[in-house]
Amino acid sequence: MKIRRLQKALCCDVAQNTFEQHKLTNNSHLLSVPDVINCLTSIYDGLEQEHKDLVNVPLCVDIGRSGKIRVLSMKIGLLSLSKGHLEEKYKYLFSQVASAGDTCDQRQLGLLLHEAIQIPRQLGEVAAFGGSNIEPSVRSCFQHVR
Structure with missing residues (x-):
């Protein structure tokens, strides 16, 4: 349900702005779970302002995991699941590699x-x-x- 909620509310430009805000420019850089939570919190905070009845930020970013994820992996995952024009997504994903x-x-x-x-x-x-x-x-x- 978290993924579906994100997909219905997250626009491509919001995801891209979040990547820039958190300076996620080096796609081979590894993010720790707290880094991922920080980025997701920014996204869900923005979504909560638009959709108060749909988003519960603490519940949405509750990640009980450990480890690391590459910046590119997170970008591709979030952008793939966001709403927006397919051509816009393809252009952005292509630009990342x-x-x-x-x-x-x-x-x-x-x-x-x-x-x-x-x-x-x-x-x-x-x-x-x-x-x-x-x-x-x-x-x-x-x-x-x-």
């Missing part, structure tokens, strides 16, 4: 797809998306480009 010249090689695309498949994998639905092996998809994408 692209080189300075707005190009993407097989390794970069593989990284993006690997991170994106983690959502259905965590939900036990990875088989519906062809499994977790992203290499055939990456090869297929690059068969028709130079």
